[in-house]
Amino acid sequence: MDPRLLEQLNAERAARRAAILITDLSGGPDRLVHEGDHLGGPLGDALASAFRSGKSGMIEVEGRSLFLNVHVPPPRLVVIGAVHISQALAPMARIAGFDVEIIDPRTAFATADRFPDVALAAEWPEDVLKRKPLDAYTALAALTHDPKIDDFPLQAALQAGCFYVGALGSRKTHARRVERLLAAGLSEEQIGRIRAPIGLAIGAASPAEIAVAVLAQVIEALRTRGLSGVARERAA
16 A cells, blocks of 8 residues: 555544545556545445445446445434433443543432443533544533533534534424523534434434434434435435
8 A cells, every 4th residue: 555545544534534445456557545535436335335335345437346445433422411211321322333422510310330331421511522632523412401511512413514513492492592602602514404303203212212212323324424305315
């Protein structure tokens, strides 16, 4: 491999950005492609699919055999609120391959006894997210029902381009949330990305069922990134 390509690839991985190293098995030069690069045709379609799946493999394009070495950051789930839903959501998300972190400044809730073996920060989200910024491979679920805790990370997630942003609450609660976020300077288009009420509409009632609905929606968002509405429905 060209040492310069390796250096570029390592830099992308360190910055939690996705990239694919394309090796032409017929002897052509290697090539590094970043997620978001605009490539059309069959190769562009194959690369977009590989970025969504995160799986490496060989493809045949225009008579050439290419190996796609896919490097995608591990998906991260940041949960705002050490609540009952979070207790069910955290272990399920870890099983599904997510790096999970729970943030809640309420020390009575954010305890190791309630959340064993989970990265837990009993701090205000503003402080935690300064140290560990959100990014495009992060999903954020705001579950506290408290605007003082939820609003800042929601705003940060929308500005960072998180692949999923969801918030617990009724439609009436969300309408008030929209007013606050508009007043904070976010656009209607940005706010429209918030999944609220949070989770797939499966009739979930208990905290564990709501956690299932949330995780399913997060996975759906991860695996359909970049697809149009019609294509997303076909992939579901």
